[in-house]
Amino acid sequence: MKIRLLSLAAIGLACALPAAAQFAKPEDAIKYRQSGMSLMATHFGRIGAMATGKAPFDAKAAADNAEVVAFVSRLPFAGFVEGSDKGGNTKAKPAIWTENDKFKAGASKMQEEVAKLNTAAKTGNLDQIKAAFGEAAKTCKACHDDYREK
Ligand code: ASC
Numbered sequence: 470m471k472i473r474l475l476s477l478a479a480i481g482l483a484c485a486l487p488a489a490a491q492f493a494k495p496e497d498a499i500k501y502r503q504s505g506m507s508l509m510a511t512h513f514g515r516i517g518a519m520a521t522g523k524a525p526f527d528a529k530a531a532a533d534n535a536e537v538v539a540f541v542s543r544l545p546f547a548g549f550v551e552g553s554d555k556g557g558n559t560k561a562k563p564a565i566w567t568e569n570d571k572f573k574a575g576a577s578k579m580q581e582e583v584a585k586l587n588t589a590a591k592t593g594n595l596d597q598i599k600a601a602f603g604e605a606a607k608t609c610k611a612c613h614d615d616y617r618e619k
Pocket residue numbers: 509510511513514517606607609610613
């Protein structure tokens with residue numbers, strides 16, 4: 470019983486630690502954020518294929534993919550911890566850390582637009598999905614242009 474309480478306390482502490490402490494090394498943080506971005510690209514890309522007519526429109530698939538993008542959009546940014554500007558095969562530019570408020574604002578904008586895409590996808594209306602997809606894609610590109618090496 471005592472051990473169980475202690476391990477619960479340890480779990481509680483681990484959850485309360487700042488984000489930086491949740492990754493043992495910079496490479497882990499880099500892998501984490503890249504994994505999130507990769508998932509977003511996969512599911513966002515499937516909606517994009519439908520929005521651009523490269524794949525047949527399937528309202529259920531669009532809605533399912535948009536749901537994944539909206540959820541995963543909240544994850545990668547916890548991986549941009551101090552000290553993870555180098556390591557692994559990161560393409561992250563130093564500006565992420567030197568103008569972090571601007572970077573975070575870009576992330577928030579993206580999260581807003583993919584939330585709108587999720588709402589649009591639930592309507593099953595392809596025109597609305599196309600419009601929301603375009604706006605969301607702009608937010609991806611804006612941050613990649615500013616904060617990701619080519
Ligand atoms: C994608 C993807 C991105 C964005 C960007 C939009 O599907 O992987 O990074 O869209 O290309 O301009």
